[in-house]
Amino acid sequence: MPAERLLSDLLRDDLGLTGTKIGCGVGVCGACTVLVDDVPVTSCLLLAAQAEGRSIRTIEGIADGDRLTALQRAFITEGGFQCGICTPGQIVSATALLERSAHPAEGEIRDWMKGNLCRCTGYYGILRAVRAAAEASA
Amino acid sequence: MIAPFELVRAGSLAEALELLESDPEAHVLAGGTALVLLMKQGLLRPSRLIDIGGLAELRGIRMNGDLRIGALTTHLEAERSALVRRHCPALASCFGTVATVRIRAQGTVGGNLAHADPAQDPPPMLVALGAVAVLESGAGRREVPMEDLFVDVFETSIGPGELLREIVVPPLAEGARATYVKFLPRTEDDYATVSVGAVLRVDAGGRCADVRVALGSVGPTPVRARRVESALRGERVTPARLREAAMLVREEVDPIADARGSAAYKREMAGVWTERALRALLP
Numbered sequence: 001m002p003a004e005r006l007l008s009d010l011l012r013d014d015l016g017l018t019g020t021k022i023g024c025g026v027g028v029c030g031a032c033t034v035l036v037d038d039v040p041v042t043s044c045l046l047l048a049a050q051a052e053g054r055s056i057r058t059i060e061g062i063a064d065g066d067r068l069t070a071l072q073r074a075f076i077t078e079g080g081f082q083c084g085i086c087t088p089g090q091i092v093s094a095t096a097l098l099e100r101s102a103h104p105a106e107g108e109i110r111d112w113m114k115g116n117l118c119r120c121t122g123y124y125g126i127l128r129a130v131r132a133a134a135e136a137s138a
Numbered sequence: 139m140i141a142p143f144e145l146v147r148a149g150s151l152a153e154a155l156e157l158l159e160s161d162p163e164a165h166v167l168a169g170g171t172a173l174v175l176l177m178k179q180g181l182l183r184p185s186r187l188i189d190i191g192g193l194a195e196l197r198g199i200r201m202n203g204d205l206r207i208g209a210l211t212t213h214l215e216a217e218r219s220a221l222v223r224r225h226c227p228a229l230a231s232c233f234g235t236v237a238t239v240r241i242r243a244q245g246t247v248g249g250n251l252a253h254a255d256p257a258q259d260p261p262p263m264l265v266a267l268g269a270v271a272v273l274e275s276g277a278g279r280r281e282v283p284m285e286d287l288f289v290d291v292f293e294t295s296i297g298p299g300e301l302l303r304e305i306v307v308p309p310l311a312e313g314a315r316a317t318y319v320k321f322l323p324r325t326e327d328d329y330a331t332v333s334v335g336a337v338l339r340v341d342a343g344g345r346c347a348d349v350r351v352a353l354g355s356v357g358p359t360p361v362r363a364r365r366v367e368s369a370l371r372g373e374r375v376t377p378a379r380l381r382e383a384a385m386l387v388r389e390e391v392d393p394i395a396d397a398r399g400s401a402a403y404k405r406e407m408a409g410v411w412t413e414r415a416l417r418a419l420l421p
Contacts, residue, residue: 039243088174115238
């Protein structure tokens with residue numbers, strides 16, 4: 001693998017895992033969010049070589065087969081997406097948040113999720129979905 | 139998109155220093171959020187990167203009277219660290235204002251400083267706190283006060299063959315308070331239009347015993363507001379005096395016009411936000 005290969009390109013082009021999206025390409029939009037050792041990172045700014053030997057989770061690995069997580073179901077019931085391009089990044093980010101903090105305060109949810117942009121302006125639905133998923137795990 | 143380069147992984151600090159010494163043109167890769175972006179944009183075309191990401195000895199936070207933050211500690215780790223929060227809550231919250239959680243989880247404290255982007259958050263806060271950068275090379279170790287680390291835009295006093303190993307943050311003096319404020323008129327994850335790190339100690343008689351103020355985003359490096367400090371030191375700190383002193387910062391900053399405002403606007407806002415920062419520190 002060439003040293004200049006980005007993790008986002010490795011996932012999409014070499015492994016065919018196209019659930020991870022590339023939006024801005026400069027680390028701002030959050031569409032390419034994946035978890036490296038359970039921590040959300042910007043895969044369009046991470047060399048694939050930097051992830052060597054570490055555990056990578058993409059949107060493809062969030063659900064248990066066809067069984068959606070409570071968070072994914074909440075995105076559906078709360079209307080947490082419209083066009084869907086930002087949704088993988090939103091769900092991967094929120095998954096990491098709920099794994100670290102099962103019942104995050106409102107401010108914590110907003111701070112954590114502010115790096116995932118949604119141009120359909122679906123932010124209220126996204127916040128409702130994260131809150132609902134946190135409550136569901138009570 | 140990125141021009142081909144050779145990636146060499148350092149297995150130890152000693153090996154990293156050897157690699158750096160043998161190839162002074164090589165760039166050091168830590169989290170990569172800044173470096174990889176510059177390479178994607180074609181602004182930097184290094185022939186070789188030395189990946190120090192795996193060096194455990196450069197990671198972690200400890201206390202020995204001073205707070206010592208290893209260069210490879212991520213912003214997220216520093217922001218959430220109980221040691222940092224206890225030592226200086228304002229520093230923890232400053233680390234928490236860097237970009238977004240993803241960038242904070244990936245980008246490192248040392249990488250951020252070595253990158254020397256004048257719009258970054260930790261530099262002005264660390265200058266105000268009187269922090270020190272510990273640089274290591276094959277020749278040994280030297281300590282550089284944070285305000286001398288920054289030379290120009292994207293330029294530091296880290297020499298060829300040197301690596302930023304850790305930063306040392308002295309404790310606040312008894313009775314001193316610190317804050318970091320960031321003016322974000324556009325979006326929450328934007329670079330600041332102006333930011334201010336400030337430390338103020340007011341004695342029992344209401345006089346300013348000590349003060350340090352540094353600003354971000356309004357010059358090629360963090361700007362230490364020495365005129366503001368001189369106007370306050372030893373003086374009785376009233377809101378009027380604070381305001382008068384804060385406005386002197388307008389003569390010290392050197393902002394450029396961009397999408398975040400004209401130079402004149404940023405100069406004006408530097409005064410306003412310096413006053414707000416200092417006022418928040420009044421007992």
